[in-house]
Amino acid sequence: DADVTQTPRNRITKTGKRIMLECSQTKGHDRMYWYRQDPGLGLRLIYYSFDVKDINKGEISDGYSVSRQAQAKFSLSLESAIPNQTALYFCATSDFGGAGDTQYFGPGTRLTVL
Amino acid sequence: GEDVEQSLFLSVREGDSSVINCTYTDSSSTYLYWYKQEPGAGLQLLTYIFSNMDMKQDQRLTVLLNKKDKHLSLRIADTQTGDSAIYFCAGRSGGSYIPTFGRGTSLIVHP
Numbered sequence: 327d328a329d330v331t332q333t334p335r336n337r338i339t340k341t342g343k344r345i346m347l348e349c350s351q352t353k354g355h356d357r358m359y360w361y362r363q364d365p366g367l368g369l370r371l372i373y374y375s376f377d378v379k380d381i382n383k384g385e386i387s388d389g390y391s392v393s394r395q396a397q398a399k400f401s402l403s404l405e406s407a408i409p410n411q412t413a414l415y416f417c418a419t420s421d422f423g424g425a426g427d428t429q430y431f432g433p434g435t436r437l438t439v440l
Numbered sequence: 441g442e443d444v445e446q447s448l449f450l451s452v453r454e455g456d457s458s459v460i461n462c463t464y465t466d467s468s469s470t471y472l473y474w475y476k477q478e479p480g481a482g483l484q485l486l487t488y489i490f491s492n493m494d495m496k497q498d499q500r501l502t503v504l505l506n507k508k509d510k511h512l513s514l515r516i517a518d519t520q521t522g523d524s525a526i527y528f529c530a531g532r533s534g535g536s537y538i539p540t541f542g543r544g545t546s547l548i549v550h551p
Contacts, residue, residue, distance in 0.1 A: 330482075331519030357537070366448065368528065368543035369483075376537070384538075416482055420537075427471065427537065 329353045330432035332417050338438045345404045347435050349417030356422060358400040359429065360384075360392060363414040372415075375400055376422075407439040442466040442540035446529050451548045458516040460545045462529030465510065469531040472505060473539060474514045477526040486514070486527075516547075524549045 330351045339345050349358065360372040371384030373392040381392060388413060391403045404411055415433040443465040450457045475483040478518070489496045489503045489512075496503045500520050502515040512531075516523055526546050530539040 351521075359538075364542060369541040371538060374538065416485075427532065427539075428485045429483075429539065430471070430490065431475075431484065433480075433482050 328433070330419055330430055331415060332415075332432040332435050334435060335433065338435045338440065339407055340440050341408055343407050343439075345407050345437065347417075347437070349400045349402070349403045349413055349432055351398050351417075351419045351432075352420050353431075354397075355419040355428060355430070356397060357420045359389075359418040360400070360402045361416045361421070361435075362386065363416060367376070369416070372402065373380065381436065404437075404439075405436075409439045412437060412439045442531050442536075443523045444529055444540050444542035446527075446545050448543060449546050449548070451485060451550065452519050454521060454546065454549055454551050455525040456519055456525070458514075458519045458547055458549075460514045460516075460527050460529075460547065462512040462514075462542055463510055464512065464529075464531040464540075466531060466533050466540075467507070467510060467550060468535065469510075470513050471532045471539070472503075473528075473532075474501075474503065474512075475530060475541075476527040477511050477528065477544070479525070483528060490542040517548075519549050521549045521551070523547060 383389040418429040444464040474486040476551040500517045526544040529542040530540040
């Protein structure tokens with residue numbers, strides 16, 4: 327079984343709709359992250375959480391919100407989706423002090439906003 | 441903050457060596473990483489190098505770090521079609537727990 331899972335894997339929605347992307351991990355890591363990937367722009371950090379009570383904005387948090395429901399679960403919400411939020415979204419985890427603080431990524435959610 | 445730059449594309453012939461280059465701006469970068477993203481998948485760590493090292497070798501992969509020029513490279517020996525992917529360079533300073541990723545280099549391996 328995958329260590330970091332994301333649901334859904336693909337989603338098409340309309341402008342103005344509320345969307346939630348979910349991430350679960352079985353690695354036992356405290357740290358979780360949400361990134362967005364756009365062609366030619368690489369990965370940009372949206373939000374991150376270092377433990378259940380900790381939520382921090384990344385470089386592009388506007389239009390997004392997150393919830394850390396448990397150590398293993400970190401969800402990303404788009405309150406009112408717009409077309410320029412069409413992208414590939416990745417969840418990642420890391421273990422503080424572990425091997426270079428390596429990040430472990432989920433398989434991604436491809437979101438299309440029409 | 442950290443800024444990481446890498447070229448967007450590299451095309452090589454199967455069996456040749458590939459060299460993917462990366463530059464970074466933060467001289468206090470403690471860890472430098474190479475991640476690989478295969479089509480339809482998330483990023484997977486290939487290797488990382490600590491700032492007190494100049495070189496790290498792991499089978500077909502060789503990482504070279506030039507701290508003076510803030511330059512990192514990834515060499516893949518005997519490149520295979522299965523190495524076709526996007527390769528991301530990332531750097532993290534000791535004072536930050538969040539790595540900064542480059543835009544990714546698409547490696548295309550042709551017969």
